[in-house]
Amino acid sequence: MKTSLKQNTILAVCLLYALLFIYAATSKLLDFSNFRVQIAQSPLLSAYAGVIAPAVIGIEYGIVFLLWKPALRNLGLYMALGLMSAFTVYIYLILNYSDFIPCSCGGILEKMGWAEHLIFNIVFVLLALTALLLSRPPGRKQLPGTVLFPLLSILTGTILVVVLFLSSEHIIKHQNNFTRRFLQHPVLEDKTYALKFNSYYFAGSHEGTIYLGNYTAPNILTIIDSSFSLAQSRTIRLDIPRQPFRSPKIKVDYPYFFVYDGSVPAIFKGLLDTMEAKKTAMDTYFSQLEIITPDYFTFKTLSTREKTNILGTVALKEVPNVSLHYDLLEKQVNGIFDTDGLLLHDSGTDELIYGYFYRNEFLVMDRNLKLIRRLHTIDTVSRAQVKVSQLPDGTYKMGAPPLEVNKDMTVYNGVLLIHSNLMGKYESREIWDNASVVDIYATDEQRYLGSFFINDRGKNKMTQMLLTDRYFYALSGTELLRYRLRNAIGVFHRGKPKNQQSRQNN
Incomplete structure (x- = not known):
């Protein structure tokens, strides 16, 4: 050349x-x-x-x-x-x-x-x-x-x-330093059901059927079929009808349902076929309850001795067998607000999850509340930022609005979803103003799997969520939303690539 x-x-x-x-x-x-x-x-x-x-x-x-x-x-x-x-x-x-x-x-x-x-x-x-x-x-x-x-x-x-x-x-x-990775459409909106009120909460699910309780109508269980085309409201009948309930809730563990209020305390158990429930022998006060089997529960309560939240189990017998665990929830400030969180039962793994509201930590335990591992979310708030003041009567109240880290949680088959309340690095304020951000974690080891967001429905943000084997459900305003999981939930858990599906969306 x-x-x-x-x-x-x-x-x-x-x-x-x-x-x-x-x-x-x-x-x-x-x-x-x-x-x-x-x-x-x-x-x-x-x-x-x-x-x-x-x-x-x-x-x-x-x-x-x-x-x-x-x-x-x-x-x-x-x-x-x-x-x-x-x-x-x-x-x-x-x-x-x-x-x-x-x-x-x-x-x-x-x-x-x-x-x-x-x-x-x-x-x-x-x-x-x-x-x-x-x-x-x-x-x-x-x-x-x-x-x-x-x-x-x-x-x-x-x-x-x-x-x-x-x-x-x-x-x-x-070892995430609060850098979120938003996955490409891991959930796709599938169906919407219009509810009459915004006071519903998730009571459970079974084979695609969703069960909803209503805070303003505590004796009504709403059942929405798997096709999302039919809903029926059924009235619950208690064998002791007049109870001094403060905030009763319903939980469904098919084929049973439970009505409970830890401030009484009382737990009623019945079959969905009859909608009639009988009072059990439960006599321990509690603030949260999770059903492990029809006669074995875990709960969260406030220890008057330690003045802190603790977890416990109860086996319902003629005389309830209660076991309290004082060493699981670690006190940082006063033990009441700083240990507050949400207790969940993973029906897929038969493990218990306790996620703190005000710090970047969640616990994984077996059904007997034996600690398996302590894991962390990707945000950097390791110490609860709560200010507490004591009243003359000895009770405590928040001295200032706390920094809420985790708003809501749901778990299934080793995958924990957390509705986060904190913006991570390099994120758009526009997303946070118009959507709810959900982080995905594995519960078998310290592993963050990614994030996604659920768009607001007008002025309404997501208030509750539920994860099952096939769908992700959300309550927003007066709507029940169903999202199809783009990949099987096991793929989230193992973090395997799905390149073909990814390419079709790019």
């Missing part, structure tokens, strides 16, 4: 790279906040969004400067080759090994599909290789550096991306 043609080819490649990087870096810089958010949502680089976002822009501008200077042009080409190789490997990993496929490009490249983008990058890698081969000195065809240096550039870019990918995945899932 003639010298002039070689030089023109090299110059053309340099100009193409310069135009590409000027355009790409400038578009990222002009919308830097959004670019950093997109990097934070990458399934490969989330943990390093704060570093990678400005670094990529700086490197791209730096390469343009090197390519502009004839004496530094070869160095610029080596760096361009390494960076483009890194981008290429990144896309390959996204397409084949990621949990989902994000969108992280700006400008005209945003219009490309990921496969087209991969081809585009490969073409530019070949262009850089061509320019470097043409730039070798004449008469020195066996120069080792002619092949070695380009290979080192490609290898450096490849290793860098792989290392970032592996370390980022470990940090995000096991």
Whole structure:
């Protein structure tokens, strides 16, 4: 090839790279906040969004400067080759090994599909290789550096991306510093049922049928069939009808239902077929109750001796067998508000979960309340931020509104969903103003699996949620919403990629 043609080819490649990087870096810089958010949502680089976002822009501008200077042009080409190789490997990993496929490009490249983008990058890698081969000195065809240096550039870019990918995945899932990764539509709205009131709560579910209690009509159980086309309201009859209830609730554990109020205390048990319930021998005060079997419960209560919340179990016999566990809930401030949380029973694993409201921790226990593990949510509030003042009568009240970390929780088959109340790094205020954010955790180890959001229904936000084997349910205003799980719940649990489904949504 003639010298002039070689030089023109090299110059053309340099100009193409310069135009590409000027355009790409400038578009990222002009919308830097959004670019950093997109990097934070990458399934490969989330943990390093704060570093990678400005670094990529700086490197791209730096390469343009090197390519502009004839004496530094070869160095610029080596760096361009390494960076483009890194981008290429990144896309390959996204397409084949990621949990989902994000969108992280700006400008005209945003219009490309990921496969087209991969081809585009490969073409530019070949262009850089061509320019470097043409730039070798004449008469020195066996120069080792002619092949070695380009290979080192490609290898450096490849290793860098792989290392970032592996370390980022470990940090995000096991050592997260409050960087959320929003999954691509893990739940899809399926059906909606219009309720007459906004005072309903989830009482249970069975094979697609949903059971709702109503705070304003505590003796009515509303049953919505699996097709979401028919609802019936059934009246509960107690064998001792007049009870000094303060806030009775209903819980369904098919084929049984339970009516209880821990302030009395009282638990009534009956069969759904008859809707008639008899009072049990329960005589322990409690604030929360979870059904393990029809005759074995776990509960939360306030210890007058320790002046703190504690957990307990009760086996209903002629004389109830009550066991109290004082060492599970750890006191941080006064033991009442700082240990407050939600007790849940995972019917899929037969484990108990206790999630704190005001700190980033939840407990996993067996059915006898033996602690299995203490796990943490991804936010950084490890100590409950509550201010408590004591009244003259010895009771306590909140001295100021507390910082609520976790608003609501639901669990099924080793997957815990938490309705979060705190905004993470690089997140959009618009999302938080118009949706409820739900974080997903495994309960078998310290592992964050991702997040999703449920859009508000007009001015109404999600107030309660329920997870089953096939659906995610939410109550919002006067509506019951059903969302289909895009993947089986076991996939959330194991965190396996579902690339085909992901590609169809990108």
